[in-house]
Amino acid sequence: MQITPRAEDGAGITVTEAARRAQIVGATIATIAELGYAKTSFARIKERAGLSSTRIIGYHFTNKAGLMMAVLTTITGAKERFLRERAGAPAERAAMLRAHIETEVAFLGAYPEYVRVLSELAGGVDDPEGWAIAGPVLEGMRTGQITRVLAQGRREGAFGEFDPEVVGRSVAHAIDGAAAAYAENPALDLEHYGRELADLFERATRPI
Numbered sequence: 519m520q521i522t523p524r525a526e527d528g529a530g531i532t533v534t535e536a537a538r539r540a541q542i543v544g545a546t547i548a549t550i551a552e553l554g555y556a557k558t559s560f561a562r563i564k565e566r567a568g569l570s571s572t573r574i575i576g577y578h579f580t581n582k583a584g585l586m587m588a589v590l591t592t593i594t595g596a597k598e599r600f601l602r603e604r605a606g607a608p609a610e611r612a613a614m615l616r617a618h619i620e621t622e623v624a625f626l627g628a629y630p631e632y633v634r635v636l637s638e639l640a641g642g643v644d645d646p647e648g649w650a651i652a653g654p655v656l657e658g659m660r661t662g663q664i665t666r667v668l669a670q671g672r673r674e675g676a677f678g679e680f681d682p683e684v685v686g687r688s689v690a691h692a693i694d695g696a697a698a699a700y701a702e703n704p705a706l707d708l709e710h711y712g713r714e715l716a717d718l719f720e721r722a723t724r725p726i
Contacts, residue, residue, distance in 0.1 A: 611671030
């Protein structure tokens, strides 16, 4: 997994340091994807990244929480760029709903390693050495944005009468189902699957 190094404006991070951080984050993502969150240790990351010592990881990220924060930030940033580039910026609420569903499903095929890592991080939110904010961030990714779109669309009359929280969670669970189906069958036509899900929720939410 190639992580693009990027110096952080105003943070005193040199290009060389940014490249090293990107190397460590990339190795961490690959290790979690292969071994799972529970088996990912600084020692394993050191081996994969080809580092001379685990102290290099601590130097750049302080501890496991700092490293997991960087991992999650990297993945969420990549996912946001993917969704934005693929879906654009539709103005209509119904179009936003469709774009969200179709691009979330497409992301499963475009970045399977990232999807696995997000699942592993969600399962490791109780780790006392992990990043405490990971849980709320992951839940916000799953339901927060789409629930806000649904709620705003209801207020504007773009959608019918329903509970945005319930429908938002239903959308998230449907996408989880797509992920499970894709894991079982890598030949699954995700474009078709995404359109079918979008059609389903479009019919369910349209005004009567």
